[in-house]
């Protein structure tokens with residue numbers, strides 16, 4: 769069972785509460801794979817306004833975070849709607865969470881990314897740069913191989929489906945020089 773939790777800062781935002789409900793429904797109905805944890809019955813998805821974990825982070829198999837900081841401006845820039853943005857972050861972080869689930873020797877801090885590669889997992893230059901990676905909307909081959917080797921194929925397939933869908937339905941191609 770996965771519970772969506774909202775931080776105190778975000779709970780003041782009525783738009784975010786309805787989005788959190790949609791995200792909970794998405795988690796309950798649309799995943800096509802189980803989000804269970806080896807250690808606990810519940811998995812918590814926190815929606816926070818925290819720049820440190822932006823745009824998303826798998827802290828442990830039981831605790832994943834999506835940050836809403838700068839999310840509005842990223843959506844404005846990329847043409848994604850807010851729920852689409854949250855679902856993209858969710859699909860990305862669920863791959864990393866599965867990697868932590870199946871490989872207890874790996875910690876959240878180990879999931880770093882080389883800086884010079886366009887990839888949705890590259891967050892080396894901070895949250896504002898994430899918009900540029902969304903524009904390209906690609907996973908680098910290094911990440912595909914890495915998460916495949918860690919046993920995250922179902923989650924990767926779900927992510928790739930989202931990426932393909934968004935590539936077709938956003939106008940980011942026209943904005944890319």
Ligand SMILES: [Zn+2]
Nearest residue numbers: 887889908911
């Ligand atoms: Zn990558």
